[in-house]
Structure formats: structure tokens, C-alpha cells
Amino acid sequence: MTSPDLPLLSVRSPADLLAAVPYLLGFHPTDSVVVVALRGKRVVFVARADLAGTESRPEANGPTTVDQTTVDQTTVDPPPGADEIAAYIAEIVARQQVESTVAIGYGPAEQVTPAVDATRAALELAGLRVLDALRVTDGRYWSYLCVDPGCCPMEGKAYDPTSSQVAAEATFAGKVALPDRAALTSQVAPLGGPVRESMRRATRRAEERAVRLLDSAPSADLLGGRALRSAGASAIRTAMDRHRQGGRLTDDEVAWLSVLLTHVPVRDHAWERTDGFEWQQALWTEVTRRVEPGLVAAPASLLAFAAWRAGHGALAAVAVERALRDQPDYSLALLLDEMLRNGVQPSTLDGWPKVGSGRRRGRTTRRRSRGDTRGRARRRTNTRPGALA
Structure with missing residues (x-):
């Protein structure tokens, strides 16, 4: 089913993309690896998995539109370990007949870096181009691929996903980004x-x-x-x-x-x-x-x-x-x-x-x-x- 009133979110920078991800997933990811997959300039799939060693399961979402992009989500249960999770997500993403991807890790550097490295390698092995690989920690983001200090300083770049134009557009269009996955789970919990x-x-x-x-x-x-x-x-x-x-x-x-x-x-x-x-x-x-x-x-x-x-x-x-x-x-x-x-x-x-x-x-x-x-x-x-x- 394709909804007739999908929002168009203008994504022009890594900060815009990071602001859009919670609205694509339906909640703000934490301790996660996320893969945004594109066909041409169109986002067609977004997948999320917990970092190795955490308990909840990976997801993906859609349809939603980001800068003329249709997004499909799915939920998957990978085995433990960064390499296994990365291989599994890459396999799922590759099935969507996409051309390029952005890998994003949320959490402390010591956990995110091996997860993003493994995800990049798995995506490339699957024949998918990795446009960027990002880490988000404590309100800042870093690129693993950009080496220009003018663009990507060593201390990272601060961003606030809740105050961006993308967040405003998504909210105006009726999209919701819950604080975390637990908040989503509570929406189907039994009433007492x-x-x-x-x-x-x-x-x-x-x-x-x-x-x-x-x-x-x-x-x-x-x-x-x-x-x-x-x-x-x-x-x-x-x-x-x-x-x-x-x-x-x-x-x-x-x-x-x-x-x-x-x-x-x-x-x-x-x-x-x-x-x-x-x-x-x-x-x-x-x-x-x-x-x-x-x-x-x-x-x-x-x-x-x-x-x-x-x-x-x-x-x-x-x-x-x-x-x-x-x-x-x-x-x-x-x-x-x-x-x-x-x-x-x-x-x-x-x-x-x-x-x-x-x-x-x-x-x-x-x-x-x-x-x-x-x-x-x-x-x-x-x-x-x-x-x-």
C-alpha cells in the first residue's frame, strides 16, 4: 500500500539525513546501526539493528518519502556479533534492488566503530556503494569517510535533530518520532x-x-x-x-x-x-x-x-x-x-x-x-x- 499523503522531506546534508532517520523508523535510535538505502536519489529502504551485545531487534520502515524517496522498513532478527549483524543487514538491503547506502552508527565510539566498519564491508561485498558512514554520539556526528577537517572536524559536528527543518516538515506532515523503541513497544502493551x-x-x-x-x-x-x-x-x-x-x-x-x-x-x-x-x-x-x-x-x-x-x-x-x-x-x-x-x-x-x-x-x-x-x-x-x- 502506498499512502497518498506521504511527506516530502528535503535532505541536503548529513545533518538533515540524521534528522530524518527517526521519522523514517518511527523512533529515535540508540545503540544502533542504521542503513539508509537509495535507488538513484530516492531512499527506498531503511534498516536498523541493535549494536552487537544489545537485546532488541533490527528494523526497517516504509513507505515514507524523503526528498522524493520512498522508504520501506522491515524487522529482522540477526545472530549476535558485529560481523554477523552486518552481513545479515547487507543481505536484506541488497534484496531491495538498491544502488547506494549510508551506514550510521548510534552510540559510543568503541561500540559503533566496529559495527559501522563491518557494515561498510558487508555492503560493499554485496555490491552496494557506501556514500557515507557516520557515527552519532552525544549530539555530535562524525564521518568515517570524510577527511576534510573543514567539513568534518576531529571533534565532530553538533546537531539537534529535533530543531531541524526536516523535523519541522515531518511533524507538520503528521510523522512521529518516539523517544526510543521502548516507547513504541508501550503502544501495544496491555492496559491495566x-x-x-x-x-x-x-x-x-x-x-x-x-x-x-x-x-x-x-x-x-x-x-x-x-x-x-x-x-x-x-x-x-x-x-x-x-x-x-x-x-x-x-x-x-x-x-x-x-x-x-x-x-x-x-x-x-x-x-x-x-x-x-x-x-x-x-x-x-x-x-x-x-x-x-x-x-x-x-x-x-x-x-x-x-x-x-x-x-x-x-x-x-x-x-x-x-x-x-x-x-x-x-x-x-x-x-x-x-x-x-x-x-x-x-x-x-x-x-x-x-x-x-x-x-x-x-x-x-x-x-x-x-x-x-x-x-x-x-x-x-x-x-x-x-x-x-
Whole structure:
């Protein structure tokens, strides 16, 4: 999906590029190595990984536009070690059919330098030109390639990403750069306090309602499958209509939807109707945060898919993580995790979903159920990081 209102950010210097990176990723990177990849003068991919020895995972983001540049993000899980991380990122970036790159390291020199050196070498080995290699430490940046003291002094150059023209343009365009990745993770974290207790009671009511639904299903409806699908379609339609109009679901509506989404055909019905629209991201974020443990995987996976379709790779990553913490073997989450780790671009699904393409509105073209992907997703995640299945 390509958003019709992507911001154009004018990048004319290393300082401008550094100011743009947080808006491309969605948060300010720390203790990270970032690769900005270009096709001609257009940024088409941005990838981030933690420095060797740190705990969180690498990401990439898009689509977003920087000086007429479309950006795609993905999230990857490299093995530990600077060389391994560098090789993995270079492999992912090279798949995007880019021509040149800028490598940026964030953190203390003793950790950044080996990471950036390894990344430069891996990118060049992959046939990618490295336009610049930068280190950002304590509000200053240095270039590993520029030796002109008039341009790149030994003490580095001070810059403030929050006060630049690029930051102002991005903010005006509605782009957000959170303080760090933890702030992004908190956006999909479960709500607590009175909300949690209210949702606990609502979920008990929803489970009892589901039992009554199945008990009342006719004998010809094997295991109540048709009844569940009909109820699920109605709940999904209500939720989407409500959020499309800027509304919010009640606790009982969230709980009922979360119980129905455990039925794979219902989950698939929602998946087929999920793209990258902001209201859909808001819907699945709300449901993900409010549902009870054990019911998180489906809405979190749908949030991950919506975020990935919109090019918000980092948000997709934390949503997948939330889904897999709830259910480590959840097939859709595993499939999305693999797509993110392999740098699959959202544009590969342009034109999808094809809701309304069948004989009646709401029907999709016939294809294998997502429920059939469980085995494939499990097998693919056993391949080495970055390998295409």
C-alpha cells in the first residue's frame, strides 16, 4: 500500500539525513546501526539493528518519502556479533534492488566503530556503494569517510535533530518520532487497572455467549462453524465501521470480537479486510491492548499486518513480538515475522485485499486459508536468519 499523503522531506546534508532517520523508523535510535538505502536519489529502504551485545531487534520502515524517496522498513532478527549483524543487514538491503547506502552508527565510539566498519564491508561485498558512514554520539556526528577537517572536524559536528527543518516538515506532515523503541513497544502493551478488570468480566460474558451460540447451532452446522463465521463477520463489520467513523468499541464488543477471532475463518475474514489504513491500525491496536491474555495473538497479528502494509515496520515488529509472546506457535504471527525478517516490501501485496472481487460484496478470490500456513511458517522459521524459504 502506498499512502497518498506521504511527506516530502528535503535532505541536503548529513545533518538533515540524521534528522530524518527517526521519522523514517518511527523512533529515535540508540545503540544502533542504521542503513539508509537509495535507488538513484530516492531512499527506498531503511534498516536498523541493535549494536552487537544489545537485546532488541533490527528494523526497517516504509513507505515514507524523503526528498522524493520512498522508504520501506522491515524487522529482522540477526545472530549476535558485529560481523554477523552486518552481513545479515547487507543481505536484506541488497534484496531491495538498491544502488547506494549510508551506514550510521548510534552510540559510543568503541561500540559503533566496529559495527559501522563491518557494515561498510558487508555492503560493499554485496555490491552496494557506501556514500557515507557516520557515527552519532552525544549530539555530535562524525564521518568515517570524510577527511576534510573543514567539513568534518576531529571533534565532530553538533546537531539537534529535533530543531531541524526536516523535523519541522515531518511533524507538520503528521510523522512521529518516539523517544526510543521502548516507547513504541508501550503502544501495544496491555492496559491495566480498571480497564483490565472490566475486560476480564466482559470476556467471561463473551465466552458464555459463544457457548450459547454453539449450543443453539443446528445439527447440520458441523461444530457450529457457520454460526461462528456469521457472528464473526458481523462483529468485524461493526468494529471496522465504528473505527472508520472515528468511534470506539465497548468492552463487550472487544471481548466478543476477541473470542470470535480465535476461530481461524473469522480471523481470516478480518485479515482479508485489513490493509494499511490508519483507522485499521487504530482498531487493531485498541483490541490488542484491551483483550485478555490468551486472546492477543490474532488482533496483534492483524495489527502487525496493517502496520506492515502501511510501511510502519517497527510497529509491525513490536506487534508480532506481542503476538508471539501470547502464542509462540501462532501461524499468522510466524508468517509475518518471517516476512519482516526477510525484508519483504509491502508493495508485493499492492492490490490486496480483493474484497468485493467475487460474485457478491465481501467475497474474495478463492485461495488457501491462512490457517493452512501453520506448517509452512514453522518450517520457514527454522531456516537461517535472512534465508529465503
